Amino acid sequence: MPEANFVKEGNQEILISVCMIARDEEEYISKSIGSVIKYVDEVILFDTGSKDRTAEIARQMGARVFHGNWEEDFSIARNESIRHAKGEWILVLDADEEIDAESGTQLRKLVRNRGVDAFEVTVKSELPESDAVKYDEVVLTRLFRNRPNYRYELSVHEQIRPSIERSGGVIEKSSVVITHHGYSRTNVQGERSRIERNISLLQKALVKDPNNPYFLYQLGSTYKYAGENKKALDALLRAESEDRGRLSLSIREKLYVKLGQINLDGKNYIDAVRLAEKALEINPLNDIAMLVAAVSLLFMNKGAEAYRYLQRIQKLTVRSLRDDSILEKLISVCRSLDFSG
Known part of the structure; x- marks a missing residue:
């Protein structure tokens, strides 16, 4: 796979950075990055110790890849990925998640809104076929301004919203949908x-x-x-x-x-x-x-x-x-x- 580089340099605007964390996600990482790459300006991957080709695949697709240890704390990893972002806005995406075209095209329109600091999105998690329910939906704050006081909290099921609210940030709803494949995996x-x-x-x-x-x-x-x-x-x-x-x-x-x-x-x-x-x-x-x-x-x-x-x-x-x-x-x-x- 030829190496791509879609990060804008010089005086070109870097408006949206996708921030991801991953470990041993070579099966999904290309689909995840591929679903969002045309709608954003850079992809940051913080790799917490992959033994497979996760980092290599991400780098070949144009992502900026950084490495660190897994500290048994998702917020630490999330915040490390955000620390490397150059964009004015952050979109958080997991390595086993995808964004559809309709949602992707909304991103740049949303972040042009000067009176808003963050947006909620709907994360639809696919459930195993044995479950009577197709998916579980949860509304999460995943798109937000890149500010040093906006950082994740909690070691698991981490959240960015509390830090935004404490800073007086304005959070609005959006119709962006992210599909999460992880719950269908064991x-x-x-x-x-x-x-x-x-x-x-x-x-x-x-x-x-x-x-x-x-x-x-x-x-x-x-x-x-x-x-x-x-x-x-x-x-x-x-x-x-x-x-x-x-x-x-x-x-x-x-x-x-x-x-x-x-x-x-x-x-x-x-x-x-x-x-x-x-x-x-x-x-x-x-x-x-x-x-x-x-x-x-x-x-x-x-x-x-x-x-x-x-x-x-x-x-x-x-x-x-x-x-x-x-x-x-x-x-x-x-x-x-x-x-x-």
Whole structure:
């Protein structure tokens, strides 16, 4: 592959820098850089110890590559990548993420807005095919001005938003979408389990800050993803207890959905419905919460109420369910039991 160099030099404007961190991501790195390269002015890759061709591939595609050790802290790595950026704006992208053309073309328009310091984007994480849901969505601040006081915090599930807010920065929403492929993979960094790594980092973070509802939520979510529902329930209940308004609405919505799912699995149908309804108070369009409520109500012999939830799902133009077969089967059950009248 011939070496490319798209970094602008001299008096040419470097408006947007993409900042990435990676280790042993040769399978994905070219797709990630390739998806964004035409919309930005430089790509920075901070490599934390790859043993494969990750750094070589990135360099051949025109990225400026820097090397350092993995310190068991994502914020340290993120901030090191940002330190090398020359652009006026930073776009943070993971090595297993891609940005589509529609979103890419928006970037330069967004950063011309003088009254804004950062933008939220939607990160859609693909889930394994065994999951009933196609993807998990989360809104994150990933596009922001390159300022020395804007830096990442937290060793895992790191965030830039708190430092921007403390500095009085203005954050606005955008329609930019980033697709994340990582959750459909079991391993990270070549060999190590993603679940094992994240649990270890979250447990270390909770030693320092044992009542942090965000860490507790992420720990519970990771245990749930691993199929350890008892540990997940304990951590998520603690997150709910310690929340007291500290979690964002989007995280609180996900917390209630996950608690509802676990209670449904544990046949605690009354609690499952209650928690699903709390999620729907935050987001009335959450189809997973509707599904949890509908299935729980069916088990409670409240088919008419279940059918109304299923009808609400059916009317949604955008659903996160992997396919409609589950929905169709449940509606068929309601109709066969004459709950649809």
